[in-house]
Amino acid sequence: MIRAENIIKQFGEQEVLKGVSMEFLPGKTNLIIGRSGAGKTVFLKILVGLMEPTDGKVWYDNVDFFSLNKKQVREIRLKVGMLFQGSALFDSMKVIENVRFPLDMFSNMTLAEKNQRVDWCLERVGLTGAHEKYPSELSGGMQKRVGIARAIVMEPKYLFCDEPNSGLDPRTALLIDELIQDITYDYKMTTIINTHDMNSVMEIGDNIAYLHEGRLVWQGSKDQVLSSENELLQGFIFASPFLQRLRAAALK
Amino acid sequence: MNFNLLYHIGRYILLLRQAFSKPENWSMYWKETMRQMEDIGIGSLVIVALISIFMGAVAAVQFSYQLDGTLVPQYYIGYIVRDLAIIESAPTITCLVLAGKVGSNLAAELGTMRQKEHIDAMELMGVNTAAYLILPKLIAAIVMIPLLVTISAYVAIIGGYLATVPTDALSSDDYERGLRAFFQPRNVTMMYVKAVVFSFILTTVPIFQGYYVKGGNIELGKASTNAVVFSNILILLSDYLIAVLLTG
Numbered sequence: 001m002i003r004a005e006n007i008i009k010q011f012g013e014q015e016v017l018k019g020v021s022m023e024f025l026p027g028k029t030n031l032i033i034g035r036s037g038a039g040k041t042v043f044l045k046i047l048v049g050l051m052e053p054t055d056g057k058v059w060y061d062n063v064d065f066f067s068l069n070k071k072q073v074r075e076i077r078l079k080v081g082m083l084f085q086g087s088a089l090f091d092s093m094k095v096i097e098n099v100r101f102p103l104d105m106f107s108n109m110t111l112a113e114k115n116q117r118v119d120w121c122l123e124r125v126g127l128t129g130a131h132e133k134y135p136s137e138l139s140g141g142m143q144k145r146v147g148i149a150r151a152i153v154m155e156p157k158y159l160f161c162d163e164p165n166s167g168l169d170p171r172t173a174l175l176i177d178e179l180i181q182d183i184t185y186d187y188k189m190t191t192i193i194n195t196h197d198m199n200s201v202m203e204i205g206d207n208i209a210y211l212h213e214g215r216l217v218w219q220g221s222k223d224q225v226l227s228s229e230n231e232l233l234q235g236f237i238f239a240s241p242f243l244q245r246l247r248a249a250a251l252k
Numbered sequence: 253m254n255f256n257l258l259y260h261i262g263r264y265i266l267l268l269r270q271a272f273s274k275p276e277n278w279s280m281y282w283k284e285t286m287r288q289m290e291d292i293g294i295g296s297l298v299i300v301a302l303i304s305i306f307m308g309a310v311a312a313v314q315f316s317y318q319l320d321g322t323l324v325p326q327y328y329i330g331y332i333v334r335d336l337a338i339i340e341s342a343p344t345i346t347c348l349v350l351a352g353k354v355g356s357n358l359a360a361e362l363g364t365m366r367q368k369e370h371i372d373a374m375e376l377m378g379v380n381t382a383a384y385l386i387l388p389k390l391i392a393a394i395v396m397i398p399l400l401v402t403i404s405a406y407v408a409i410i411g412g413y414l415a416t417v418p419t420d421a422l423s424s425d426d427y428e429r430g431l432r433a434f435f436q437p438r439n440v441t442m443m444y445v446k447a448v449v450f451s452f453i454l455t456t457v458p459i460f461q462g463y464y465v466k467g468g469n470i471e472l473g474k475a476s477t478n479a480v481v482f483s484n485i486l487i488l489l490s491d492y493l494i495a496v497l498l499t500g
Contacts, residue, residue: 050376077376085369106378
């Protein structure tokens with residue numbers, strides 16, 4: 001289980017996170033939502049250890065992440081997979097090499113075993129036959145799928161996704177959401193997604209945390225989002241006049 | 253300003269210390285080193301050969317002009333071209349050019365990897381990015397650049413020959429006699445010392461600039477420019493220090 005405890009992050013005078021505490025549900029899709037500049041990305045980077053908090057703790061199964069030595073950090077990281085906003089695929093490597101990279105680095109498998117594992121991962125994300133392509137030859141949606149395949153190749157316990165739908169059309173975004181949710185349930189992973197995509201919130205949000213100006217102001221499930229009385233959350237979700245009219249009509 | 257300089261020097265040393273850690277997987281490092289050797293070595297061969305042939309030719313023509321009508325024997329041209337190539341032009345000029353070609357390329361490559369979150373992705377997989385991204389490049393440069401410098405010295409001598417002998421400025425025998433005259437093996441040692449030191453500078457300084465780049469394309473451009481400027485200054489400074497130390 002992952003738990004954040006009173007996370008504070010300052011950049012000079014600016015306080016981006018003002019004491020965020022949160023617990024993520026194991027084996028579920030946990031969404032962190034909020035407006036641009038709310039501190040979501042900084043929070044996610046702190047959770048995965050790419051950034052150190054000014055104060056506060058991050059617990060991985062009751063282990064304080066920032067008190068670990070390098071070797072222990074590496075052991076935790078082998079249990080973590082991450083899908084980056086821009087997919088972060090290595091341009092000079094083919095799809096097969098990108099997905100195999102963590103195995104090449106850390107496993108003792110033979111090449112045949114590694115390739116078999118890569119085949120399985122690519123099949124799982126619906127990209128059979130893309131092995132020999134370079135990232136530049138793939139569409140945005142396909143790059144995300146390769147990113148997911150690479151993130152799950154080491155069979156992680158935790159999956160982090162930073163804006164998995166950014167730059168994708170609504171249909172592809174939905175497919176990526178479904179894929180992430182299926183993988184989460186099938187492999188009992190704890191998935192933490194940073195997003196401001198409302199479709200994702202309503203489709204796959206088992207546990208949703210709303211950040212506003214560096215503070216956690218609401219937490220609940222997708223079923224509780226619509227009925228929530230929290231004005232900040234409602235202002236975020238029903239931001240457009242169209243959605244406001246829709247909500248008013250629904251309430252009538 | 254002083255504080256900034258110390259901060260950057262400290263950061264540079266820490267990055268290098270991190271780079272000299274035990275690799276997670278030797279075969280991956282070996283593969284990457286081979287790729288870098290091809291990039292740095294084979295990829296720079298043509299430009300090195302091209303500048304070297306002209307360096308040798310210009311030196312020969314210039315000294316032929318300077319020595320014309322003096323009491324200094326003409327075969328000295330071969331001797332001067334040889335020593336100039338070995339001591340100065342092959343290691344220094346070649347490395348200044350490589351700082352532009354290889355150095356800016358390394359800074360841009362690392363900077364782009366930082367911006368596109370490739371470094372974060374590797375870090376998150378548990379890879380020691382400082383080691384994986386620096387060590388193979390450094391080893392490749394330290395192996396390949398002295399080889400390029402050796403080729404440069406030979407090509408410069410050939411360039412001197414082509415500029416003087418076919419034009420009848422000097423006979424082939426005189427040029428050859430000059431090449432064999434007053435040879436001191438320690439000059440070759442100096443050439444390799446310079447080549448290794450300059451390789452280290454022109455690799456690690458750009459990598460440092462690229463690895464820590466922040467911001468967008470403008471910052472990336474600045475990092476690339478700084479990489480070349482700082483590498484060139486440090487190469488010239490260490491050239492002077494090596495000359496003082498090894499000829500004193």
